[in-house]
Amino acid sequence: MKVVMATSEMVPFAKTGGLADVSGALPKYLGKVGVEAVTFMPLYSKVKDSEHKITDTGVTIDIAVGDRIKQAQIFKTYVPGTKAVVYLVGNDEYFDREELYGTPHGDYADNASRFVFFSRAVLECCLHFDIKPDVIHCHDWQSALIPVYVKTLFSERFERRPATLLTIHNLAYQGVFWHWDMKLTGLSWELFNWRELEFHGKLNFLKGGIVFADAINTVSPTYAKEIQTPEFGAGMQEILRFRSDSIFGIINGIDYDVWNPKKDEHIPCKFGPKSINNKGRNKKKLLEEVGLPTDRKLPLIGMISRLAAQKGLDLIAEILDDIAKLDVQVVLLGTGEKKYQDMLEDFSKRYPEKICAKIMFDNGLAHRIEAGSDMFLMPSRYEPCGLNQLYSLKYGTLPIVRKTGGLADTITDVTPENIENGTATGFMFERYNSSELLEAIKRAVNLYSNRKVWREMVQTAMKQDWSWGNSARKYSELYEDVIGWKDA
Numbered sequence: 001m002k003v004v005m006a007t008s009e010m011v012p013f014a015k016t017g018g019l020a021d022v023s024g025a026l027p028k029y030l031g032k033v034g035v036e037a038v039t040f041m042p043l044y045s046k047v048k049d050s051e052h053k054i055t056d057t058g059v060t061i062d063i064a065v066g067d068r069i070k071q072a073q074i075f076k077t078y079v080p081g082t083k084a085v086v087y088l089v090g091n092d093e094y095f096d097r098e099e100l101y102g103t104p105h106g107d108y109a110d111n112a113s114r115f116v117f118f119s120r121a122v123l124e125c126c127l128h129f130d131i132k133p134d135v136i137h138c139h140d141w142q143s144a145l146i147p148v149y150v151k152t153l154f155s156e157r158f159e160r161r162p163a164t165l166l167t168i169h170n171l172a173y174q175g176v177f178w179h180w181d182m183k184l185t186g187l188s189w190e191l192f193n194w195r196e197l198e199f200h201g202k203l204n205f206l207k208g209g210i211v212f213a214d215a216i217n218t219v220s221p222t223y224a225k226e227i228q229t230p231e232f233g234a235g236m237q238e239i240l241r242f243r244s245d246s247i248f249g250i251i252n253g254i255d256y257d258v259w260n261p262k263k264d265e266h267i268p269c270k271f272g273p274k275s276i277n278n279k280g281r282n283k284k285k286l287l288e289e290v291g292l293p294t295d296r297k298l299p300l301i302g303m304i305s306r307l308a309a310q311k312g313l314d315l316i317a318e319i320l321d322d323i324a325k326l327d328v329q330v331v332l333l334g335t336g337e338k339k340y341q342d343m344l345e346d347f348s349k350r351y352p353e354k355i356c357a358k359i360m361f362d363n364g365l366a367h368r369i370e371a372g373s374d375m376f377l378m379p380s381r382y383e384p385c386g387l388n389q390l391y392s393l394k395y396g397t398l399p400i401v402r403k404t405g406g407l408a409d410t411i412t413d414v415t416p417e418n419i420e421n422g423t424a425t426g427f428m429f430e431r432y433n434s435s436e437l438l439e440a441i442k443r444a445v446n447l448y449s450n451r452k453v454w455r456e457m458v459q460t461a462m463k464q465d466w467s468w469g470n471s472a473r474k475y476s477e478l479y480e481d482v483i484g485w486k487d488a
Helices: 018-033 111-128 146-150 179-185 205-212 221-226 237-242 277-290 313-324 338-350 363-372 388-394 405-410 416-421 434-448 451-462 468-487
Strands: 002-006 036-042 055-065 068-078 085-090 135-139 163-168 202-204 215-218 247-249 300-304 329-333 355-358 375-378 398-402 427-429
Touching: 002 018, 002 111, 018 036, 018 135, 018 468, 036 111, 055 111, 068 111, 085 111, 111 146, 111 179, 135 146, 135 468, 146 163, 146 205, 163 205, 163 468, 179 202, 202 205, 205 237, 215 221, 215 468, 221 247, 221 405, 277 300, 277 329, 277 363, 300 363, 313 338, 313 355, 313 434, 329 363, 338 355, 363 388, 375 388, 375 434, 388 398, 388 405, 388 451, 398 405, 398 434, 398 451, 427 434, 434 451
Parallel strands: 002 036, 002 135, 036 085, 135 163, 163 215, 215 247, 300 329, 300 375, 329 355, 375 398, 398 427
Antiparallel strands: 055 068, 068 085
């Protein structure tokens, strides 16, 4: 089976979020289950400036964007450590920029043109290189027009029409543009209606993908259900409910070659389920690194996050004073909205013995926080999948999470029954309010004093398998199904 992946970002070439992690890992693991994956992504300036070996194929393809013709220069590289091909679509006018989608002042004004160009370039390249994909797997709004093109402008150009799968990583980002950008797509204005591409008078790329893709999936089973409700549907719940029979959820995997305390080069002391005592050594080193007192008897709560309300920072703001009164220490790492950055820096100054906030991103420190913390805080308003709770499980750092999205699918709450049967892996609260979050933290702190139960939970967490191998097999099965539905 041959699958083309269309993504706007991919580790290790360019990243703004979890989409890049998925796009970078999935082709590698699909190859291990017999699926040949060929990936397309834009050639951003940061990719050209990196140390990755990139080969110019010498191919230039004309791409129509509205009434203009733009040239796509096609470069080639590989997923590191594999033979999985990555084609990089180059055009300096569109992609030779410092950032991927915009600046701190807002999105790039020509994003509609940029990703019309990219989407059409993917299809033109498939035809030029005679790739003949069985499935085109599109990710988020940036490539969501591809299923539309496959069934319209390109419907007669493929010898055998490929099936299309659209993965929604975060429904909040939809690619919404003013209605006159419809002219850039080259699509018929007949498609600009409430059933297809129109959304409250505007052009919506993601809606087009939802309507035209042969199947849709999200990055967790619970999120697949949540997005069909008014609370999480971001205005798209009706069209998603209409397509409910074609919506699936597959949990993202994590790469245990990168996130594994037995081999992690970023942490001072390697450890595993049978050598948990070394986790305590990592805790001591972490406390020294961040400048907190090295009292290993106090539980240490870690948090690594984009500082935004979606991640629960508004709840944390309400109860940080209460948390500081508990027998606990807290270390937070991340950047984001200025009001939350300022808030965390202020709390660090007010409680220097209890709270340390690092307003930055440091990959090595992120690994050390996972390895050295006893608990990991993730009180998200919504969380399509989440990766840090999966990292935390592997490092024996028990998550404190809200019951939503992928958090609900991956964490088993501490209840007397779950402790008794040995399945508990974390602490969960349900309603999105600060008092329930505080109660979950108190439950974790209280249980920490029971060293026998805590150690058993840590071992249970570390033995969980959330590897990409499992996820890749589920994607392979979904590809087979989508091909069958398309041909039915």
